[in-house]
Amino acid sequence: MIDWSPNDTQQEVAQHARTFAAEVLAPRAAALDREGGFPRDTLAQAAQAGLCGINIPRALGGREAGVVAYSLAITETARACASTTVALCVTNMVAEVVAHFGTEDQRTQWVPRLCRGELRAGAFALSEPGAGSDAGAMRTTATRTDRGWVLEGSKLWITSGTDAGLFVVWARTSDTPGTGGISAFLVPGDTPGLTRGKPEHKMGLSGSTTTAIDMSGCEVGPEALLGQEGRGFPVAMMALDGGRVGIASQALGIGLAATEAAARYVRVHEGPGPAWREQQAVQWALADNATDLDAARLLTLRAAWLKEQGRTFSREASIAKVFSTERAFAACDRALEIMGAAGTDEAEGVERRYRDVRVSMIYEGTSEVQRIVISRNIMWRFSKA
Amino acid sequence: MDFALGEEERLLRETVRGLGQQTVGPHAGAWDEARALPQTLLGELGGLGLLGLEVAEDEGGAGLGAVAACVLCEELAAVDGGLAQLVVAHNHLGLAHVGQGLQGPARVSELAALVGGERLVAWALPEHVWMPDHEGTLGVTARPHKDGGNGPDADAWVLDGAVAHVLGAGVAGRLVIAADSDDGPTAWLCDPKAQGVTRESVRTLGARAAGTAHVRLEGVVVPSTHRLAEPGSARRDAAALLPRAHLGMAAVACGLARGSLTTATAYAQEREQFGKPIARHQAIQWKLADMGTTLDAAWLLTMQAAWRCDTGRPYATAAARARLYAATVATRACSEALQIHGGYGYTREYPVERALRDARHGQGRHGIALRHALCQAIVERYGG
Numbered sequence: 001m002i003d004w005s006p007n008d009t010q011q012e013v014a015q016h017a018r019t020f021a022a023e024v025l026a027p028r029a030a031a032l033d034r035e036g037g038f039p040r041d042t043l044a045q046a047a048q049a050g051l052c053g054i055n056i057p058r059a060l061g062g063r064e065a066g067v068v069a070y071s072l073a074i075t076e077t078a079r080a081c082a083s084t085t086v087a088l089c090v091t092n093m094v095a096e097v098v099a100h101f102g103t104e105d106q107r108t109q110w111v112p113r114l115c116r117g118e119l120r121a122g123a124f125a126l127s128e129p130g131a132g133s134d135a136g137a138m139r140t141t142a143t144r145t146d147r148g149w150v151l152e153g154s155k156l157w158i159t160s161g162t163d164a165g166l167f168v169v170w171a172r173t174s175d176t177p178g179t180g181g182i183s184a185f186l187v188p189g190d191t192p193g194l195t196r197g198k199p200e201h202k203m204g205l206s207g208s209t210t211t212a213i214d215m216s217g218c219e220v221g222p223e224a225l226l227g228q229e230g231r232g233f234p235v236a237m238m239a240l241d242g243g244r245v246g247i248a249s250q251a252l253g254i255g256l257a258a259t260e261a262a263a264r265y266v267r268v269h270e271g272p273g274p275a276w277r278e279q280q281a282v283q284w285a286l287a288d289n290a291t292d293l294d295a296a297r298l299l300t301l302r303a304a305w306l307k308e309q310g311r312t313f314s315r316e317a318s319i320a321k322v323f324s325t326e327r328a329f330a331a332c333d334r335a336l337e338i339m340g341a342a343g344t345d346e347a348e349g350v351e352r353r354y355r356d357v358r359v360s361m362i363y364e365g366t367s368e369v370q371r372i373v374i375s376r377n378i379m380w381r382f383s384k385a
Numbered sequence: 386m387d388f389a390l391g392e393e394e395r396l397l398r399e400t401v402r403g404l405g406q407q408t409v410g411p412h413a414g415a416w417d418e419a420r421a422l423p424q425t426l427l428g429e430l431g432g433l434g435l436l437g438l439e440v441a442e443d444e445g446g447a448g449l450g451a452v453a454a455c456v457l458c459e460e461l462a463a464v465d466g467g468l469a470q471l472v473v474a475h476n477h478l479g480l481a482h483v484g485q486g487l488q489g490p491a492r493v494s495e496l497a498a499l500v501g502g503e504r505l506v507a508w509a510l511p512e513h514v515w516m517p518d519h520e521g522t523l524g525v526t527a528r529p530h531k532d533g534g535n536g537p538d539a540d541a542w543v544l545d546g547a548v549a550h551v552l553g554a555g556v557a558g559r560l561v562i563a564a565d566s567d568d569g570p571t572a573w574l575c576d577p578k579a580q581g582v583t584r585e586s587v588r589t590l591g592a593r594a595a596g597t598a599h600v601r602l603e604g605v606v607v608p609s610t611h612r613l614a615e616p617g618s619a620r621r622d623a624a625a626l627l628p629r630a631h632l633g634m635a636a637v638a639c640g641l642a643r644g645s646l647t648t649a650t651a652y653a654q655e656r657e658q659f660g661k662p663i664a665r666h667q668a669i670q671w672k673l674a675d676m677g678t679t680l681d682a683a684w685l686l687t688m689q690a691a692w693r694c695d696t697g698r699p700y701a702t703a704a705a706r707a708r709l710y711a712a713t714v715a716t717r718a719c720s721e722a723l724q725i726h727g728g729y730g731y732t733r734e735y736p737v738e739r740a741l742r743d744a745r746h747g748q749g750r751h752g753i754a755l756r757h758a759l760c761q762a763i764v765e766r767y768g769g
Contacts, residue, residue, distance in 0.1 A: 034588075132727050134658040157728045203723075203731050203738035210728075281753045333716070333745070336590075340750030341512050341550035341597075346588035354590060354745065358723065358738075359731045366727060368668045 010069040013054060017073035020049045021080035029081035032207030033352050037199070038163045039084040039207050040120065043091070046084065047117025051077070052091050055308075056099055061112035067242075067308040071249040071300055078253025079260075082356040083207030085253070087121050089246035090159045094122025094168055097239050098186065101227040106186060110166055119165025119189070124243075125155035125213055126170050126236055132157075133369045135170075135236065136178040140215065142171035142185060148221040149173075149185065151193070154214050157363065161196055161211030165189045168239070169215070170232050184232035185224045193218030204355030237314070243364040244317040245307060248300040248324035251360040252293060255328030258353040259289040262335035265342060276338070285334040292331055296324035315377040322370035325360040332357050394453045401460040404433060410464035416594040417467060417739050420586075422556060430472065431502020435461070438476045440484055444493075445500045451629070451691035451700075455636035459684075462640025463647070464736075466715075466743030467592035469640060471505070473633035474552050474595075479506030481626050482561045483574055486613030495559070495574065495611075504558025506574070509551045509600050514563075514623055515754045517761060523619070524548050527564035527571060530606055540609040542566070544573065544581075547601045555586045555596025561613065562602065569617030573607040581605035591739075591746025628701035631708040631755070632694065634747055635687040638711035641744045642680045645715075645722035645737055649673065652735075653725055669725055676718040683711035702762040709755040715744040 006014065024045050032039055046052060054070040056062020063069075070092065078085040095114040099107055113119050131137040140153025151171055158167070167187045174181035187194060197212035227235050263286060266276040276282050299320040306313035332354040336343035343350045361367045390398070408429060416422055430436050438454040440446020449457075454476070462469035480499055483506060487495060499506050513521040525546030544564050554560060554577070563572040577584060582605055584598040614622055650673060653664035663669045690703035719741035723730035730737045 127728070130657070132658060134660075137658070201733040203733070203742070279753075281756070329720075336745060337748070337750060337752050344590040344746050344749070345550065346590075351590035355742070358720070358741070359728075361724060362728055362731060366724065368666075368724075371668070 006068070006072065009065050010072055013063065013065045013069040014072035014076055016049065017051060017076035020046065020051065021077045024049075025077060025080035025084055029083070029207070030346070030349065030352065032081065032083055033204075033356075034206075034346075036206045038121075038160065038209045039081070039087055040163065042081065042084040043087050043121060044117050046077070046088050047091075047115065050115075051088060052117055053095050053111070053115030054092060056092075056095050056111060056115055060095075060099055060107055061115035062095065062099075067245065067304040068301060071245055071304040074246055074249035075253040075256070075297075075300075078250040079257040081207065082250060082254050082353070083205050085250050086205055086208050087160045089243065089250060090124060091122045093239055093243050093246060094124065094166060096242060097168060097235060098226065100238065101184070101235050102186075103223075105223060106226065110186065114166065120163045121160035121165065123158050123160045123164035123167045124239055125158050125167045125187075126239075127157045128154060129156055133366055135233070138170060138172060138182060140169070140171040142173050142183060144173070145219070148219065149224060151185065151187065151215040151218040151220065154212060156212045157200075158211050158213055159363075160209060161213055162199055162209040167194070167213065168226065168235075170236055173229055173232075176230070179233040181230055182232040182236075183229050184226040184235040185220060186226050187215075187218065187220055187224060191218055191220060203358060204352065205359060240364060241314050241317045242307065244321040244370075245300060245303050245313075247360050247364045248296065248303070248317070248320040251325040251328035251357055252296050252300055254353050254357040254360070255289070255293050255296070255324075255331035258332040258335035258350050258357075259286065259293065261348060261350050261353075262286065262289070262338045262343075265339050265348070282338050285338050289331040289334055292327035296320070296327050299323050315374055318365070318370040318373040318377075321364065322367050322374070325357070326367060328357050329354075329361060390452070390456065394456050397449075397453060398456050398460055400433060401435070401457045404429065405460055405464040409461065409468060413465035413468065414733060414736060414739060416465075418593075418733070420588070420593045421596075422468070422594045427502035427505065429502070431500065435472055436475060436502050436505070437480065437496075437500030440480065440496065440500050444484075444496050446496075451632060451694040452688065455632060455687055455691045458633055458636040459640035459643070459687075462637040463644035466637060466641040466644070466740055466747065467595050469637040470592045470634070470743070470747050471553050471556070471595040473630065473637055474508060475499075475505045475557075477630040477633045478508035478626055479553070479557070479559070479561050481629065482508060482572060482613055482622060483559075485625075486572060486622060487574060487611070489610055491574075491610045499559065505553055505556060506559040506561060507551050507553035507557035507596075509548045509554055509560045510563050510623055511548050512550060512750070514620075515627065515751065517754065517757045523563045523565050523570055525562055525564040525602055527566035527573075527607075541606050542573065542609065542612075544575070544602045544605040544607055547599065549599045550587060550597055551600050552592065552595055552597050554584055554600050555598035557596070560600060562600075562607075563619040563623060566616065570619035571616045572613040572619040572622065574611040574613060575602075575605065575607055579605055579607075589746060591742035591744070593742075628704040629694070631751075632687065632690050632700070632704040634751075635683070635690070635704065635707035635711040637747060638708070638715035638744065639680065639684045639687055641740050641747075642676065642683065642711070642715040642718040645719045645740045646673070646676045646680060648735065648737055648740075649676070649722035649725040652729075663725070672721045672725060676721055679714040680718060683707070683714040686710055702759065705755045705758045705762075709752065709759065712744070712748040712751065716741065716748055719744045
């Protein structure tokens with residue numbers, strides 16, 4: 001039977017995340033953005049607070065609270081600090097992917113440490129200079145040797161690339177064209193032959209790092225293979241589908257933060273002539289923000305719920321991601337419109353949200369890729385009717 | 386009817402395009418990053434007439450009309466939207482106010498310095514003066530300077546107050562301040578280095594090199610020689626400047642959109658995904674087509690308003706409409722250009738993220754103010 005209310009666990013995790021966000025993240029978010037770099041302290045504290053393994057079995061050191069709780073928590077942390085949140089999202093997803101696809105050894109070796117923050121962060125290394133939306137164009141190779149595998153190639157856009165203690169790296173293990181010959185590997189951050197690039201200088205999320213990595217003669221043991229050989233693409237798809245729920249939740253949190261700031265602004269601002277709060281231009285913008293973000297929240301939670309039920313959720317994750325990220329960007333834009341010059345002033349926090357949210361329409365699959373996923377799924381469904 | 390630019394306008398545009406490509410474009414990212422402009426740049430802009438676009442030639446200006454001035458501002462904005470916003474604010478707000486109001490011996494030397502690039506002028510009026518029928522105070526009050534005696538401070542005034550978020554105040558050598566006084570709202574040209582003036586720089590979303598600052602005035606003595614126009618006229622004079630400033634900002638928006646479209650088109654032809662250049666995927670083609678179409682419409686609205694201005698027709702409504710539309714088009718086009726670049730677009734290695742920040746910054750809250758003004762015009766024209 002339909003029930004929109006969060007259960008006790010979900011409520012508890014969300015409340016816990018909200019308190020953590022208000023006490024730990026919010027006071028530091030502006031400085032993190034200004035100073036740049038990896039959110040080492042805030043992420044470590046998030047791990048201590050149990051936020052790095054929300055959907056991970058307790059036996060592996062996680063909170064075992066489910067995907068809905070994860071989504072609620074991410075929205076709460078993103079309201080305060082989107083930079084820490086993106087590192088948090090990826091660490092959670094790396095832990096999930098290892099917990100799901102890993103052998104017993106891999107699970108016990110990596111997952112508890114990810115949850116405890118001992119690896120600082122987990123990272124995904126999928127994109128390449130010539131293979132962004134088109135993951136099948138990947139060129140990085142992994143060649144089998146007597147001692148395991150040797151990885152060769154370059155990866156791009158790796159969140160937390162400066163600090164991650166564990167990378168999930170996708171590489172070609174056969175000449176099968178497209179996505180068939182791709183395998184996934186668990187590559188520790190200190191593996192010889194793995195070189196981390198300099199952090200990209202970005203429009204926003206400046207309090208998180210995004211780097212390239214180069215792998216040259218990068219040797220890993222046979223135990224590094226995650227899942228079956230040649231079956232790396234399904235691992236990537238699970239990481240991406242789950243990741244999209246996370247990014248939809250993050251964008252929602254950023255959009256909410258901008259909307260709340262705009263609402264606070266109009267409440268205290270008498271303005272010249274009629275108070276801002278009495279102007280329809282302002283009322284309409286706030287109403288549209290609230291409507292858009294409510295719909296985003298429901299789409300996001302539906303995708304999270306489907307995943308939690310073990311049902312297919314790829315299309316719903318894409319719908320949630322494209323809708324939530326684009327509407328959250330629009331919400332930040334309207335917040336700027338309402339606040340005028342104050343909106344563009346770093347001190348008010350809305351300009352940071354505008355810069356931070358913009359990338360959510362790009363990473364974990366661009367809006368264009370989401371539309372490809374959604375339309376293919378719809379055509380497939382309706383061609384069978 | 387003639388849609389073609391004149392010979393002189395084309396030549397001027399070529400000159401400014403050269404400046405844009407050689408002197409401005411390659412450094413705009415670094416200036417944005419440093420949140421500062423090199424002092425030498427002002428001299429170069431001044432040398433080309435960009436700091437006295439519509440000041441008469443016999444006063445050292447370029448003596449251009451609105452069409453030519455818009456063409457030049459568009460050109461500058463195509464490579465640096467923040468700098469172009471500063472140039473528009475200098476020309477069409479600060480300098481225009483000085484030009485219409487400053488009389489006497491101070492006029493010659495002040496105009497020469499502002500037009501020649503020795504210093505810029507920022508228009509330090511509160512944001513709400515852009516709203517039609519606003520009732521807010523000017524944030525600054527003026528009272529006669531009682532202690533002036535018979536010296537140079539006789540007839541001087543004393544200013545107190547604060548104005549927030551003034552574009553250009555951090556880099557300007559002069560400020561136009563409007564103050565409420567017993568004689569009504571009155572404007573002065575102030576030296577920001579004068580005793581009692583403090584400027585607190587503001588970190589902004591866009592136009593980061595344009596020196597936005599909060600201005601505070603505590604007992605600032607201004608001589609009556611630097612009063613702009615008659616006492617009591619400041620609100621009227623300020624309101625009269627707005628249409629021309631809207632027009633300039635419309636041109637800047639068009640330049641930002643064109644610059645982004647140019648960058649995005651080149652990138653889309655070069656970048657390959659799924660076996661072909663992304664410019665051959667409909668998802669990207671549709672974006673480019675819509676960016677091009679809306680840019681053309683925005684530019685025609687801007688040029689038509691400029692032409693109305695140059696030919697002595699009423700142009701306030703046309704300018705407001707041009708700015709409202711062009712600003713929306715610019716933000717949208719810059720965001721689409723960023724999207725076409727994917728992750729690369731989000732980095733500061735490409736100019737599109739800066740263009741998006743500059744475009745959104747320039748839009749400000751004007752969507753609300755402009756729609757108010759446009760609706761008033763529509764009611765007057767179409768109402769019973």
